[in-house]
């Protein structure tokens with residue numbers, strides 16, 4: 001039985017003071033949840049959030065990291081720095097990184113390998129644009145993202161990988177994929193993982209859905225057999241709405 005993982009990606013929102021306020025308000029609201037919980041603040045808020053959550057059931061993720069451990073890479077953040085402040089996960093390949101910063105499957109694959117070498121949980125985001133969906137080729141695009149992004153990742157290392165399916169057309173648009181649309185892709189992704197590893201290994205992988213998840217639609221999505229959690233943007237910025245998502249099954 002796979003556990004449900006609800007993760008909040010705060011993106012470029014919340015100053016460190018606001019992040020402190022948000023996490024302090026959230027902690028008591030989610031302390032009895034049976035689900036796994038991750039929050040992903042911006043880099044400058046990571047130390048305060050990691051410190052305030054260290055004895056709690058909330059884990060902390062970065063929203064990105066560099067593809068090498070150290071060096072002359074102005075403006076980047078290393079896996080070693082994340083580990084040093086108590087970060088335990090990292091979101092990689094988010095569509096905003098792919099679109100705004102031209103991140104490719106190959107680069108993301110390097111980052112995933114490095115994160116796994118350092119025992120970070122890698123939340124690997126995949127998903128199609130509206131154009132790709134309408135072209136009818138979206139499943140093969142997602143297949144390539146999975147195969148190239150996870151190239152050379154061993155079955156053992158895969159235990160520390162979560163896949164987040166985020167249709168780009170549903171991110172921040174209020175246009176959520178229907179349970180059926182999401183389930184179709186999740187089942188497809190599990191099939192691709194099954195062909196790369198084995199069906200038994202694929203069965204254990206957590207596959208989250210992301211894209212306009214809110215307290216009204218979360219139950220329908222989480223009720224699907226291959227949807228094992230949510231990667232949430234907008235609705236993770238308020239303690240009450242994120243807590244309602246985390247506690248959707250209470």
Ligand SMILES: O=C[C@H](O)COP(=O)(O)O
Nearest residue numbers: 009171172211212233234
């Ligand atoms: O990482 C989170 C996603 O991009 C979803 O964002 P959203 O919930 O604001 O649509």
